[in-house]
Amino acid sequence: MTTDNPKELYLDDLHVGQRFSSGTYRVSEDRMKAFAAEFDPQPFHLDAEAAQHSVFNGLAASGWYTAAVSMGLIVRGPLRLANGLIGLGVEAEWPTPTRAGDSLRVESEVIEITPSRSKPDRAVVKVRSTTLNQDNKPVEIAVAKLLVFRKP
């Protein structure tokens, strides 16, 4: 089920298997390089010529840029938690490089809900978010642990 409802969600509104689809974001080469210049200044993220001779075989975004863009898509998408998207931790991998001009979107799925034993008003919810490019290749697979509250 894809939830397109923009209402704010509480723990009671979530179930394992629930899915959320984000909008799309087009990666601009300028923005991708500006991010790399600030946070990940390596030649294969900044210089197309140098990147040709790297393991990426061409200019590639920083994995952290892919992660940040993915977060932006999720926050602006339908997985709208009433208390916000509060990440306790994440496991991420980048199977395919993000390239300038890519159109990215994120498909998220609730994969585990673990109620807190000590605090009955909350749970840790694992959400797997796959960021796909226009060829449906995964540029990021991230499993986040989110802190989610019950409706007061």
Added chain:
Amino acid sequence: MTTDNPKELYLDDLHVGQRFSSGTYRVSEDRMKAFAAEFDPQPFHLDAEAAQHSVFNGLAASGWYTAAVSMGLIVRGPLRLANGLIGLGVEAEWPTPTRAGDSLRVESEVIEITPSRSKPDRAVVKVRSTTLNQDNKPVEIAVAKLLVFRKP
């Protein structure tokens, strides 16, 4: 051992237990909010008043901003791999919020080296990087899997 040598490192230069200390970075409120506005536009990352009533008890950086700043410190620090810092994946957690004005630094340690069975010129190297604030509290603990090459 802290490596302060800026020379470029190959797989053969790395060993389990090897440590690297980054420089420091002072978090500006403006930059932290600009990142949040672009990639993680949630009230507790953007609005001090709203953040007071959130689980963060005050304005907090996006975890992805902490991750990006940490990457910047690592790339500009002594863990300088000849082929670049190529991350296959990462596990990260954010035990303490990053606040405006924090001075962050990263302590990294090689914790595992797994040579490739099929490609003898490379290995996957696990590096645990702890980002600490000025009170030595960890704002991020990240274990990255890096692709590292032998000297040709």
